[in-house]
Amino acid sequence: MALALWKNFLQITLKRILQQRRLSLYNGAHGYDEELIKKKLQQFSGGSINLSKEDNGIAILTLNNPKLMNAFTGTMMVELQERVTELENWKDGKGLIIHGAGNTFCSGSDLNVVKEISNSQDGMNMCMFMQNTLTRLMRLPLISVALVQGKAFGGGAELTTACDFRLMTPGSEIRFVHKHMGLVPGWGGGARLVRIVGSGAALQLLGGAARVGPERALGLGLAELTLPSAEEARALGEARAWLSQYTDGPADVVRAVKKVVAAGRELPLEDALRTEKEIFGTVWGGPANLQALVRRPKHK
Numbered sequence: 001m002a003l004a005l006w007k008n009f010l011q012i013t014l015k016r017i018l019q020q021r022r023l024s025l026y027n028g029a030h031g032y033d034e035e036l037i038k039k040k041l042q043q044f045s046g047g048s049i050n051l052s053k054e055d056n057g058i059a060i061l062t063l064n065n066p067k068l069m070n071a072f073t074g075t076m077m078v079e080l081q082e083r084v085t086e087l088e089n090w091k092d093g094k095g096l097i098i099h100g101a102g103n104t105f106c107s108g109s110d111l112n113v114v115k116e117i118s119n120s121q122d123g124m125n126m127c128m129f130m131q132n133t134l135t136r137l138m139r140l141p142l143i144s145v146a147l148v149q150g151k152a153f154g155g156g157a158e159l160t161t162a163c164d165f166r167l168m169t170p171g172s173e174i175r176f177v178h179k180h181m182g183l184v185p186g187w188g189g190g191a192r193l194v195r196i197v198g199s200g201a202a203l204q205l206l207g208g209a210a211r212v213g214p215e216r217a218l219g220l221g222l223a224e225l226t227l228p229s230a231e232e233a234r235a236l237g238e239a240r241a242w243l244s245q246y247t248d249g250p251a252d253v254v255r256a257v258k259k260v261v262a263a264g265r266e267l268p269l270e271d272a273l274r275t276e277k278e279i280f281g282t283v284w285g286g287p288a289n290l291q292a293l294v295r296r297p298k299h300k
């Protein structure tokens, strides 16, 4: 009995490690040493990344370091990775809202940390660490929303692009300030921005470190909607209500929808088609499909 349980535990752990590897971009073969950079990042503490999973299948991820406009300290980067792992293992999940504490989104990486790891090796490892985490975030089978209040600057702007949708509150601003810091995006925000707004607009936003308010973001297709409220709790309620139009329904179907779109977004066409076939197989003849066949709804 104990041996069977142990074997089962080992199998589950191995499966999780393999899944994380498959969903990540970098490993040892790329000269990436995850344990080394995690140890380094742990030296720079402060703030937290909080996750609450609600019964409606929507999770709320809060960037919590309001003293520094929710800038990412080292421990927050590590905590973000842990929360993403938790979300990968949340089988009832359908949606995710990412927001910042204290009426603002995130001012990027903590400049005190940036200064301490300004050598090339640490910088490249931090870049690979954050790309791995944000790529796994983007690939979650959850429909995700960045709720942008106040400012989303630098790495904060990059984080918004790892979500499926961006909702902005009145007066909020997304700004890729990297150029003014003598940098380019390194958390994957450049590549994702090109796919969201196209290369011309991305060049304008990155090359000019442009301020993007709700109106311009809507015009560019960077944001979906300007919410009516700028106040934290109200805006969160409005974001929840907006997201629920896509997360209503059985978890397996909502997750399948996200997986089909994620495959179409990332894979070459033939691979995406094959993946779509696999995902189709998980819902065809499933409970929601059979119930619908009994109900025979008219889609008027």
Ligand SMILES: CCC(=O)SCCNC(=O)CCNC(=O)[C@H](O)C(C)(C)COP(=O)(O)OP(=O)(O)OC[C@H]1O[C@@H](n2cnc3c(N)ncnc32)[C@H](O)[C@@H]1OP(=O)(O)O
Pocket (backbone or CB within 6 Å): 067, 068, 069, 071, 107, 108, 109, 110, 111, 112, 114, 151, 153, 154, 155, 156, 177, 178, 181, 183, 186, 187
């Ligand atoms: C991945 C690459 C990156 O992310 S590089 C980092 C890019 N981000 C930045 O350069 C943001 C720098 N900060 C700013 O421009 C301003 O603080 C912004 C965000 C516009 C907010 O301005 P304002 O509303 O006037 O507030 P403030 O400047 O008084 O800030 C409040 C306190 O927060 C701090 N803060 C802000 N951002 C960061 C940051 N990224 N790292 C470290 N600290 C940050 C400010 O220094 C200020 O602290 P203090 O009150 O002076 O002790």
